[in-house]
Amino acid sequence: MIEIQDVSFGYSRKKMLYKNLTLTLETGTIYGLLGKNGAGKSTLLKNLIGLLFPAKGKINVNSFEPRRRQPSFLQTIYFIPEEVYVPSLTIKGYRNLFAPFYPSFEDEKFSQYLKELDVKDEGKLNTLSFGQQKKFIIAFALACNTKVLLLDEPTNGLDIPSKIQFRKLIASVMNEGRTIVISTHQVRDLENLIDRIIIVDNGSLLLNASLGDISEKLCFKTVSEVDDPTRVLYAEDTLKGISVVQENTEGEDSKVNLEQLFNAVTENPEMIKAIFSNTETLVK
Amino acid sequence: MNDTFNLKRFGWLFKKTLLERPAQLLGLIGLILVITVLFYAILRYMGPWDVAQNGSFLIGFIGGGTFLASFVFTYFTSNASGSSYLTLPASHFEKWLCAVLITGVIFTSIFLLFYRAIDIAFVSIYHKALNPTGPFYKEMYEAINVLPYNGFIAGKAYMMFANFTTAMLVGALYFNKAAFIKVALIVCAIFIAGSYLNYFMAKAVFDNLDKALPYYAVFITVGKEFGKIILPSFASKAVDICILYIIPSVLLITAYVRLREKEF
Numbered sequence: 354m355i356e357i358q359d360v361s362f363g364y365s366r367k368k369m370l371y372k373n374l375t376l377t378l379e380t381g382t383i384y385g386l387l388g389k390n391g392a393g394k395s396t397l398l399k400n401l402i403g404l405l406f407p408a409k410g411k412i413n414v415n416s417f418e419p420r421r422r423q424p425s426f427l428q429t430i431y432f433i434p435e436e437v438y439v440p441s442l443t444i445k446g447y448r449n450l451f452a453p454f455y456p457s458f459e460d461e462k463f464s465q466y467l468k469e470l471d472v473k474d475e476g477k478l479n480t481l482s483f484g485q486q487k488k489f490i491i492a493f494a495l496a497c498n499t500k501v502l503l504l505d506e507p508t509n510g511l512d513i514p515s516k517i518q519f520r521k522l523i524a525s526v527m528n529e530g531r532t533i534v535i536s537t538h539q540v541r542d543l544e545n546l547i548d549r550i551i552i553v554d555n556g557s558l559l560l561n562a563s564l565g566d567i568s569e570k571l572c573f574k575t576v577s578e579v580d581d582p583t584r585v586l587y588a589e590d591t592l593k594g595i596s597v598v599q600e601n602t603e604g605e606d607s608k609v610n611l612e613q614l615f616n617a618v619t620e621n622p623e624m625i626k627a628i629f630s631n632t633e634t635l636v637k
Numbered sequence: 638m639n640d641t642f643n644l645k646r647f648g649w650l651f652k653k654t655l656l657e658r659p660a661q662l663l664g665l666i667g668l669i670l671v672i673t674v675l676f677y678a679i680l681r682y683m684g685p686w687d688v689a690q691n692g693s694f695l696i697g698f699i700g701g702g703t704f705l706a707s708f709v710f711t712y713f714t715s716n717a718s719g720s721s722y723l724t725l726p727a728s729h730f731e732k733w734l735c736a737v738l739i740t741g742v743i744f745t746s747i748f749l750l751f752y753r754a755i756d757i758a759f760v761s762i763y764h765k766a767l768n769p770t771g772p773f774y775k776e777m778y779e780a781i782n783v784l785p786y787n788g789f790i791a792g793k794a795y796m797m798f799a800n801f802t803t804a805m806l807v808g809a810l811y812f813n814k815a816a817f818i819k820v821a822l823i824v825c826a827i828f829i830a831g832s833y834l835n836y837f838m839a840k841a842v843f844d845n846l847d848k849a850l851p852y853y854a855v856f857i858t859v860g861k862e863f864g865k866i867i868l869p870s871f872a873s874k875a876v877d878i879c880i881l882y883i884i885p886s887v888l889l890i891t892a893y894v895r896l897r898e899k900e901f
């Protein structure tokens with residue numbers, strides 16, 4: 354479990370990016386961390402791994418305090434940054450030098466993931482394309498079998514087949530004891546993958562809700578005409594009509610559209626707050 | 638496993654550090670050795686023996702060691718490698734120790750062994766070139782010997798090496814980019830400022846001050862006479878201990894604390 358309690362963080366003391374952020378991430382869940390560019394997604398992930406330290410408040414990741422960066426903590430968590438680092442080593446060389454640090458590393462799985470992600474064993478890693486390097490690091494991270502996996506924009510640089518394969522792999526490695534947080538601004542890449550959605554903007558947590566809660570509280574549909582504009586959180590003209598996101602007052606069953614949800618939340622944070630305020634999917 | 642130090646984990650880290658960037662790390666050490674030989678040869682060709690020996694030793698040992706010290710923490714030049722380094726499951730102490738061992742022990746051992754080998758080679762060539770039947774053979778033979786590692790020059794070189802390399806380790810953790818240049822500029826600025834401060838302080842004490850060397854001596858002129866006042870031996874020893882042990886120790890501790898508190 355990851356607990357963020359009353360955390361404030363800023364790159365300068367005068368301007369805080371996060372103020373009094375409180376959030377709990379449960380194990381056995383895949384979280385989609387959404388936000389615009391510069392919203393603070395990477396910053397939040399870096400606070401969780403201990404690369405950045407909160408100015409105030411506490412972060413607890415499976416009973417560890419990340420800022421101490423103890424080896425016993427770091428071997429249970431893997432962070433894939435947006436830009437990955439691969440030294441001038443072959444796949445085998447990288448495995449031999451880095452894998453011993455992760456006690457749960459599985460060689461067979463590593464080979465399997467490399468195959469599934471179509472990572473070619475062609476010489477030094479740093480000579481591979483950016484997409485290949487990223488897929489290599491994803492395969493390595495998954496093979497480390499860490500309890501927490503933090504991925505910052507993992508699908509950036511991946512081609513369409515690789516994105517599909519990536520979603521399949523993440524779904525296949527998920528288990529009850531694992532927490533996966535995927536940060537992205539490409540919301541479509543997370544469709545059919547995540548259990549809960551966290552949306553941040555300007556350092557504030559706008560939404561932390563499960564897909565079930567969202568489809569219960571909000572309705573995503575296409576209409577020819579908007580009946581009551583006051584209920585509409587987001588509207589978008591499409592070829593078939595007007596796609597709207599509105600409060601689900603009539604218990605309608607609809608599929609959550611992540612892109613529209615994101616726009617609805619960032620454009621109407623107060624309405625979202627009011628809609629979700631009486632559930633445990635608290636918006637702070 | 639112990640979160641501060643584990644021998645097995647430290648072994649993995651050490652192996653990883655050496656083999657992760659072999660071309661850069663081992664290549665850099667090789668380059669320093671080659672430059673040292675070249676300097677020795679060029680200076681020997683251009684000037685007297687002591688200049689060649691002392692010059693090449695100081696350039697190779699201090700210059701090379703300082704440059705290498707700036708390199709062992711170069712992970713922070715990019716977001717990706719910096720994150721990878723800091724999140725690698727090894728303790729701060731192990732990462733710090735690894736950098737200190739590479740610079741302070743491995744490089745020093747390799748350099749001193751290598752330098753002794755080339756020094757013996759150069760001196761042997763010189764000795765063999767002498768004419769044993771010549772009039773001053775014995776004097777010329779005995780005048781040139783290998784650089785003593787317990788001599789004055791070597792002693793000063795160790796002192797400078799200890800200070801510059803530890804300053805560079807700290808600097809590499811503060812400045813993510815161009816650490817070598819930035820730290821070199823800061824060290825030069827401190828040295829110049831210290832020299833001037835020392836000069837003005839000495840001038841306040843001595844009326845006829847000619848020049849002042851920080852923590853070593855002042856030179857004064859009285860009429861046409863020229864005199865040198867050096868520190869008393871107890872004070873000189875205290876200064877030497879401070880420069881050789883205390884300042885480098887403080888810098889090493891600072892490097893460790895900085896690594897522990899490093900955000901990236």
